[in-house]
Amino acid sequence: MLHYQILVDRLLRDIRRFIPIFANIQFGASALDLCCGTGEQVLEFGRNGITATGIDINSNILKIALKNKAKSNLENVSFQQADATNLPFRDCHFDCVSISFGLHDKARISRKKIVSEMTRVVKENGTLILVDFQVTLPANISGLIARSIEFLIDGDHYRNFKDYLRSGGLENLIKTQNLREGERVVLKNRLVTAMRMAKS
Numbered sequence: 001m002l003h004y005q006i007l008v009d010r011l012l013r014d015i016r017r018f019i020p021i022f023a024n025i026q027f028g029a030s031a032l033d034l035c036c037g038t039g040e041q042v043l044e045f046g047r048n049g050i051t052a053t054g055i056d057i058n059s060n061i062l063k064i065a066l067k068n069k070a071k072s073n074l075e076n077v078s079f080q081q082a083d084a085t086n087l088p089f090r091d092c093h094f095d096c097v098s099i100s101f102g103l104h105d106k107a108r109i110s111r112k113k114i115v116s117e118m119t120r121v122v123k124e125n126g127t128l129i130l131v132d133f134q135v136t137l138p139a140n141i142s143g144l145i146a147r148s149i150e151f152l153i154d155g156d157h158y159r160n161f162k163d164y165l166r167s168g169g170l171e172n173l174i175k176t177q178n179l180r181e182g183e184r185v186v187l188k189n190r191l192v193t194a195m196r197m198a199k200s
Ligand SMILES: C[S@@+](CC[C@H](N)C(=O)[O-])C[C@H]1O[C@@H](n2cnc3c(N)ncnc32)[C@H](O)[C@@H]1O
Pocket: 008, 009, 034, 035, 036, 037, 038, 055, 056, 057, 058, 061, 082, 083, 084, 085, 099, 100, 101, 102, 105
């Protein structure tokens, strides 16, 4: 899993750099990144002057995030172990809450709970950023590689990925929340969608 994550970090470097610009939040604002993995998105928020917190349930991956933080010399980022389906933060706390590639691998009930928790902890009129696979996956080499990588990870991961595709991906998930869509972009050879939403 960690090797997979490190490979993914290389492939996604340009998206990590794009997200703080896409989020369009001010210098000094607060951001929470869920299922943060090795913390690359959190560090990128930090480099853009945003006070960023990353949470992940996996203590081993958080050790890597903390090492990456130490190398970066950033003081405005932090990491903590937490469950994205039950966040230890009060309502309306963050200017921005993001998740990248942290939904397609979860069971349907967890996906819904995570988006509901994101909506709960973001401020009124705050920003939600969701980045994940585009549905339908493109019929090109990127789509084929993504499907193969997901298949190789493990059985649960792949089952959840297929269910994410079947159920309409991000599009369907956001319908259940009180959100206004700001902007969406399709990236990486039509493989990835990034959505910016506002809490209404
Ligand atoms: C596919 S990785 C994505 C990591 C990172 N966001 C990225 O863009 O590379 C999914 C992450 O979700 C984390 N995770 C799984 N279940 C979780 C939960 N209930 N709460 C928080 N993190 C969770 C895993 O430990 C893993 O780091």
